[in-house]
Amino acid sequence: MLLAVIAACEIGFWVLLAAGMVMRYVLRLRRVGMVLLASLPLVDVVLLVASVIDIRRGAEPSFKHSLAAIFVGVSVAFGHQTLKWADNWAAHWFAGAPRPVKPPKSASRERAGWYRHLLAYVIGVGLMLVLGLLSGHGYDALLGPAGTWTLVLGIDAIVSFTAKSDDQEKAPA
Helix, strand or coil: CHHHHHHHHHHHHHHHHHHHHHHHHHCCCHHHHHHHHHCHHHHHHHHHHHHHHHHHCCCCCCHHHHHHHHHHHHHHHHHHHHHHHHHHHHHHHHHCCCCCCCCCCCHHHHHHHHHHHHHHHHHHHHHHHHHHHHHCCCCHHHHHHHHHHHHHHHHHHHHHHHCCCHHHHHCCC
């Protein structure tokens, strides 16, 4: 059942985001659009509550609980950035705003992305630990995906902290 809730929350996030943009820019109902966009964090709350209920009802901690924790961590860390990206494109497509410009690659931008990834990791792994504590069965099954995520975070750190900006790449040697 939790997997269905995870899927519904993922779909719900994108449906609320799209509906908010349509209300704002197509139908010109700005307040309705803002209410829909402001309700996006409720998707995380629903998923978190469903995970806790599942664990408290005696479910064995498993990958699905880890997946829910990862979803919440990524949503909290990257949600605002995703909302801003969608808003810029919706304003362009439906309200005549200029086409969003892809920001130039820069070392500071890469590092900021890694810090955002680190925040998602800390929230996600923290939730895995909390769910393990609530379950009374330990953390082993919940922390399984954390090992792979740690590796990905490490690779991301290497890439992010060794990135050169476009200006550095174009400069003559």
